[in-house]
Amino acid sequence: MMETSCNIFVVAWCFLLFLIHAILLMSPMVESITSTTKESPNATDALALLAFKQRNDPFNSLSTWNHTLPFCRWQGIMCSRRHPLRVVVMNLTGLQLAGPLSPFIANLTFLRVFDLSNNKLIGQIPPEIGRLFRLRYLYLGDNSLEGEIPANLTRCWRLKVINFHTNALIGRIPVELGSLSRLERLVLGINNLTGSIPNSLGNLSSLTVLFLSRNGLEGNIPEELGQIKSLSIFNIQENKLSGTIPLALYNLSSMVIFSVTQNQLHGSLPLDLGITLPNIIEFYVAYNQFTGPIPTSLNNASRLERLELSSNRFTGPIPMNLGRLEGLRYLNLENNSLGSGEVEDMGSLSSLTNCSLLQTLSVSGNRLRGALPTSIANLSTNLQELYLGMNQIFGSIPSGIGNLFNLIFLGMSYNFMTGTIPEGIGKMSKLQALALGTNNFSKEFPSFIGNNTRLFAMDLGGNNFEGSIPSTLENCRLLSQLYLSHNNLNGYLPKQMFNITTLQILDLEANSLVGSLPMEVSNLKGLRILIISKNKLSGEIPRSLDNCFSLENLYIEGNFFRGTFPSLSSLKGMLRMDISRNNFSGEIPEYIEHIRYLEYLNLSYNDFEGEAPQEGIFKNASAVSVIGNKKLCGGSPALLLLACPSQDSKKQRRRFSRRRMIAIIVSSVICSVLLLSLLFYYYIRKSKKKHPEPHLEMNPLEEQLLQISYGDLSRATDGFSQANLIGVGSYGSVYKGSLDCIGKIVAVKVLNLERRGASKSFIAECRALRNIRHRNLLKIHTVCSSIDCKGDDFKALVFDYMANGNLEQWLHPSRDEQYQSKNLTLIQRLNIVVDVASALNYLHNSCEKSIVHCDLKPSNILLDDDMSAHVGDFGLARFLSEATSSCSQSHTNSPSIKGTIGYLAPEYGMGGEASTFGDIYSYGILLLEMFIGKKPTDEIFNGSLSIHQFAKMALPERVMEIVDQRLLSAEAEALNESQTPINAESKLEMYLISTFKELESMRGITKVYIGKRCQTYDVLAQGS
Template sequence: MISTDPLGAMSSWNDSSDFCGCFLRELYLSNNSFTREIPPQLGRLHRLERLYLLNNSFTSDIPAELSSCSNLVMFNAANNRLTGEIPREIGSLNNLQNFVVSFNSMRGNIPASFGNMSSLRVLSASNNFLSGKLPATLGQLKNLSILYLPMNGFSGEIPSSIFNLSSLSNVYFGFNQLQGSLPSDMGISLPNLQSFDVALNYLSGTVPVSFSNASNLEQLQLQGNDFRGGMPSLGRSPNLFRLIINNNSLGNAGGEDDLSFISSLSNATNFQALIMDHNNFGGRLPVDIGNLSALQILYISENKLSGELPLEIQNLNNLQRLVAFDNGFSGTIPSTIGKLQNLEELDLSNNSFTGNVPSSIGNLTELLELKLARNNLQGEIPSRIGNCTKLITLDLSRNNFSGLIPTQVMSLASLSVFLNLSHNDLTGSIPVEVGNLQNMGGLDLSHNGLSGSIPSSLGSCVRLESVNLQGNQLQGAIPSSLRSLRGIQRLDISSNNLSGQIPEFFEGMNLLQILNLSHNSFEGELSVNGVLRNDSVVSVIGNSKLCGGVAEFNLPPCSFSRQIMGSCLLIFWIKRRGKQDRVTADDLQVKLSYQRLHKATDGFSTANLVGVGSFGSVYKGVLDDKNGATIAVKVFNLERRGASKSFKAECEALKNIRHRNLVRIVTVCSSVDYRGNDFKALVYEFLANGSLEEWLHPVRSIVQRTGHLPRSLDFLQRLNVAIDVASALDYLQHQCQTPIVHCDLKPSNVLLDDDMTGHVGDFGLARFLSSLDKRSFEGRTSSVGVRGTVGYAPPEYGMGNLVSIQGDVYSYGILLLEMFTGRRPTDESLGAGLNLHNFVQFALLEKSAAKVVDQALLTSHASTSSSEYIPKSEKSEELLISIFEVGLACSSDIPQERLGIREAALKLVSVRNKLVGSALPEGESAKAGPCM
């Protein structure tokens, strides 16, 4: 066996080499950095039995000369950059047992000659660009056990001959374009079948009844096709642990046997996941559901189920997620639901539940999301919901709840995504405890009967992006404390009895997309500055005492005395703004000339250089206006290939996106310099604390900036920044009109402001996702040449031209691991053959997470003077493991197995809640970073 580069160097393998490996039986070249083609000279190793080339960057084709290695038993070239077609000559290798080329960029089809490899047991070619029809000759492989071909472009029908291979145990055809139906006898003809996956194809017909004979079946995945009719009994599959059949047309909308297959699952004692949402199943949920004691995930939403939830559901002690929205369930929510102590998500929205919410709901202390919207629930909101101290989302909207809003609910500091109590009959005032929701992203109390004033404590909820108080009976003035809501995007306080003047601090809220002040009793002059001049954002109709404003609002002019007073106030505001040294998007509404930028940066002096990237340099500048605003100027080196394209990409990506965790662009400059050369630059808000890279791996630049020895981010700060970045990615992936892939997420592209809040920047490689058929792999689009940065780019980017939101999730996972290990993904200290993912994974397997944590977290050089957020003892290990598990789940090699960015953020918020809750003395609160 040779596990390093034979003959000294791969580059020496040429036609003139004196090749002396003729007796070599095993050649192991995995986990290196080979970037050339696979040498055809390997075909001279006539006695070679095992050839391992995985996890490199081999390019070009698989050499046909390998067919001369007649003794070859194993060929594994997974996770490279192989292109071209699979050579038909490979089919002559009669002794070959394993052929693995997954995660490459190979094209063409599977050669029909593969049917001649009588010894073949494993054929794995997933995540390529293979296409065409599957050859019927695969049915000649009588020893084939694993057929792994997902994530390609195969079309046509699955050859019937494949279903006669009694040796098959694992069949994966998911994420292709296969058509036709499954043979009715496949459950009999494949007696050893353990895993069968045809997800996201174009298959139709019925699910074969013969599956009921598949006694070895462990998982069955049929989702995303057009299967119809009923599901067969699976009572003879005692090892079944996962059944995923969502997004089909299964069921008969209430047929007698629609859900009888659930009863048959009682024999599967380790059954963990039933995902059957978005089908046509009807009827009642069988009481036998209570026999599935190992069940963890139950997704039954978007069907036509009816009747009451069976009381036997209380027996599902391991259940973590119960999602049943968009059905016809009725009756009351059983009080026994409080026995599901491991439940993390409960969504019963859009059904016909009636009666009160049982107080036992407060027993669900692990609950993260509770959604009961769009039912006929009534009575008071149970105060015991306040016991659910991990709750991050609460939606009770569009019911018939009455009475006061419980102060216990408003005291849930964990609520960080959304609190929606709208469209009910709630009365009384908004509790002042609303100020406890400091991490809340959205608050909707609209269309109730709430009275009193808007509590000034609402201004403490500094992370709010959306507030809706429309359609109540609120009175009084808008509290000045709302000026603290700098990240607010939507504020609707219309149709109330509010009065007083419209505060001028709205002018500077440049993230506002909707400001609805209509149908109140506001008076005085409306400002003509900032956001308040934009009639596409602001609505003020139905306020008869307002005057002034821009012409588009059609308000009457103000009297002379009011105009004088308004001018005085404006002058005072400008003078006050003059004391600031930080620029916002409202400070600069026009393009800056090359001359002004040249002067602001002292001629783009190296003394003002704060960063250098692939396509240009970033300079700190101070404008020569009365404010002396500080800016960051990114100057593109147009002599670099791709720089002009990067400039356009970044402009396109940034012109329509606004989020508190994205670096804010101020303006652009496209001009010529003093020599007549083209000049292109982007002007950003200057963020004083530099990049995350500088804090994780301190260098001289921090000494120059701060004047003292480098410091490190403490545990909470790192966690906050990680949540900030996740929040930005969630916005780009799920909240933009067209999803945006950043393509180059890494610490140097995460910048920190005065409050150590993280902002994602550098969109020079960003790509907009094309609109694709929903059956296709999510986010799949061609983007030639995009590779990202070594170590952070996902493996599929190196194997082809696949750009996806899952790619950014991979980069985020690596970033998260780096933040808490202090090691770069290319760090040589990881050890031979290890990447950062495996390095952390092995540590968790050995239960030694503390050994890989960044030791700077345990020193006294943290950037805060206190050490209260450095977790200790058992708590340390628990929190570290939780964070590392998120990083590992995000950085899986297989895109479809990666954790969603929103779920990753929610898990990190949960970790932060545990950390803050355990570290603070009673009655105190900690500054926490932004969340979803």
């Protein structure tokens, strides 16, 4: 029986050993302790470390923890000398350890230093940690631990440091912590702890550091804390504490750092503060409700380096003896009620000139009054921040302020300062923020600001600066915020300013800026806020604004912008948009209702039309304003717009509108025909005179006009940049520019002298323009014949800038221009016809020598702001002999005549000489093109079919089929209902038939000799 029992016992024991071995084999870390177990039968610490690694090392940061090394040599591990193979230090800070903290740490019973700070640990602090009775230093800060602080930490009676800062711990501070008599540092800041500060903490007689900041602690500061005579750092800032500070705390002579900022504490500071805290280095009581004066005894705290009293209710003067604190580096007294309202308030700044280490000085937001003392220039050269804003300072900035060459931030906004900005500020090479807004500074905007190349924020708004914004701002390549609003700035927006690609906020509101918003605004891809409202800006909003992908706030109200508002569909983060009080037309862009985060939209007082959208922000009528747009209809009922007409009413309205349109067109055509008839009657009378009218002798063009250099033109056009290029012709390019000497926008035609014939074209244009002046001829301002920057010949002519481009762009808009809905009404076309005829009459009959233009075509007819036509480009012009009759001219200045195919008279192609009738031929082609809407070189005109034959074939039954349909549709949309008789359309058709017949009779003589052209002239005078 005994033998059987022994066998069973042996088998059972073997089975148990096998089971233990199998369980150990299941752990992936079993091999890592092989060497350890061979060295010692006690592997408790090694197993605890391996369990910790398995649970808290997902990124294998502890790669050295394996069997190749004894565990006492593993990373971050130190073992005891008296007790080999027992861990006493575990320092694993900043190794990306993660997960809930392993409770097996409690098996490291010899542990003295436990540092797992700056990792990614989560979950609660395991209560088993209270079994580490030898623990002295516990660091678990900078993790994501949560839950309550274990009360059984008091079992670790040898603890000297507890550091749990920057976690998410909740609950109250355990009262039991007051029993840790050896505790020297208690750091629980930046958590979510609530409740009050336990009175028991006053028992921590060895405590030197108490750090409880940025929690939710409430109640009063316990008076018992005044018993901790060794306390040197006391930080309870950013809580909800109230009441007064116990006087006992002010008597702790060992105090070095005292911080109670951002609470709800009140009372006054002891008058003997500097005596009771002689060793204080940093004193912070900001953002509370302290009252009374600043204690003058602070000058006794000779070690004081940082004094923070801001955002309280301190009153009285700034102590004059603060200058005795020679070690003072930081002084912040802002946002109090300091000052007596007397002029000597600023004298206290003079005493601070003795603080040679001072780096930050702020007295803004008080009631200090007086002028800045000149001694401000003698403040410490170490000064980096100077804030004097929101006081009652008057007078000018001392010129010696440039001595503070290490300044990084300078703030003097919201005062009553006058004069100019001293040039010394431009010498502050380290300046990053300049705030001088809301004062009374005047004169021109300081151009030397461009020397502060490190500026990232500048506020000069709310002053009286004049002149234009200097281009030198381009040098501030790091500028992020620019405020120039509410000044008297004028001129154009400098394009160079839009090269500051770092700009995020641009505020130019309430000035007198003119011109358009440059297309270069697309460079500001990080722009978040654009405010250019209440200026005199005009033109159309560039489509390139769509490239400002970060734009959130757009304020352009109160200007003269016009045209259709462009599609800004890329600006998906837009929050607020105000484009009111401009001249925008067309329909409200559809993309606006799809801007997801838009919370405010003001479209009022424009000329928008059509049905108002109903989706997106338009659902919230309180966030949208559309008043003053009389052509809008529909939308949300809360917008109070009229209902849009139904389809039937639209058809009826269109029918009545067409009738009224026809009546207006007929009456306008009759008036225009009469005007043309009178004009050409006058022309015929003039052509019959035997002698021309006396003409004043004119000086050469170069002597009449303003002298101008290549450099002037280069500056006016930004170096002849592509952004200012508005056209390219046969012999040169035309640029838009701004000439300061005449104070207006001009067009600069630069000849390409490498092109054969360009020099002759320049001479011909100068000769033609030398003695001619007419309201329908393009006015020349000056010419330039000089040398360019490369030493090559340079020739250019300077003309009036025509805001509406040329006739070609209106008759045949390109794809890029079609979105602008360019179209000419019948009245506008007839006015252009009259203007061109008037110009030709002047050239042919009213000049001392008749001038033949030789290149009359839509691209050479320019349109000004009022859509008046001006004939330009006299590069091919010819003078006719005075002795030659108008019907048999044979003399020409050149044996070869050039022009544009389609508009060139046929006889010129067969060697014929220049004549006035060549211009009349081109004029007839131009008339047909304007009414038909097709170029003479259109692809449908090939072979024997020409534009005048095309018109002839449509006579008389199909004349309405070939008329430019845009001509009638534009009129139909613009006119209201009419009671015009229904036969008005037939009258219009009869008129067009008659007109085309007369034009055809003239144009049809393409193969007849010049001698028969006089009859054609008569036909044009009688019918066209």
